[in-house]
Amino acid sequence: MLYLGIGTSVEAAPSRVVSVNMCTDELLLLLARPEQITSVTHLAQDRHEFPFWRTGRRYPANDGSVVSVAGHRPDLILTMGGVARDRARLAERIGAEVVAIPFPQTLGDVENSVRTVAEALGREARGRQIIALLRHFTAERPDNPREVTFLSDSGYSFAESSLGAEWLTLAGARVPDGQGVRVTAETLLLDPPETVIRSDYRRGQTSRGQYWPGFRFIEGVPDTRIVYTDGRRWTCSGPSLLPEIRRLRAVLAR
Known part of the structure; x- marks a missing residue:
């Protein structure tokens, strides 16, 4: 995972969090307190694309760019994959931390994504709950698939x-x-x-x-x-x- 543009205190949980990727929309909506969420992508509000679209529609939509969320003055921006240099510079300019999660390739990577976002949100306990559920499913998988x-x-x-x-x-x-x-x-x-x-x-x-x-x-x-x-x-x-x-x-x- 990649951290860029640190603009928040490590002691304080972020209070204005935005996601500019549909897959981090999922993590944000599952892990954050509702009052922490400031914006999600427009895809998170599309019932054809996203399973939590009803929840996604409670928040302002963005087009997946840092420019589209700059007006919200976020203290944390979540995304997946790499971060272009101009996006990183803009995030730094508005005082936001960027957490970029790698695209998961294994269930272990899914755990790491949950853990990373939970820590960034100050929601470690919630992250541990989801990871524990995933591990329970893994331990109880059928013997003869x-x-x-x-x-x-x-x-x-x-x-x-x-x-x-x-x-x-x-x-x-x-x-x-x-x-x-x-x-x-x-x-x-x-x-x-x-x-x-x-x-x-x-x-x-x-x-x-x-x-x-x-x-x-x-x-x-x-x-x-x-x-x-x-x-x-x-x-x-x-x-x-x-x-x-x-x-x-x-x-x-x-």
Whole structure:
């Protein structure tokens, strides 16, 4: 993680926190006290994109830039990935600390993200609660995971070593050996899976994914079970997945 533009006391918890990335929106809304939150991105207010959109709409929206939050005079800016030099300089100019979280690659990285943001917010106890829940799910993962094919828009899936595949193990599922990040329609035709976990991300809207040949085929296979999942929670693959993992675990166990 990267800290830039220190403008607050390490003893005092920040009182005007903004997030300029949808994935840190998730962490902010899960970890902060409501009165600490000053602004979230416009994506956090979009019901098609974000699972907590109702909560996100309680706060002013920004467009993901430091310029768009400068008027709020934040003392802490949360983001994910790198921080461009001009953004860092602007944050320093307005007296804000920037905490940039790396994109998580493992469940351990998810823990680290929660811990880092919780510490920055002065909400360590809340962070420990979420980490403890994640570790409980990990300790109680089913011993004999069911092989499933996860399908997102246009047939995109999870490779064996991905964060998404790690989350699936907590639900009692595993991706097929040697599967890459995209499943072809030909693969489904030759070897139809017993279970498909299909993302419902923007399912109600017209998109090319809905007309991907693989979906048309697999929905006609009588021996294939299709389980829908809230695709918005998989976008960041952060702690908002915990209740969805609990639900999937129960569904797959039946």
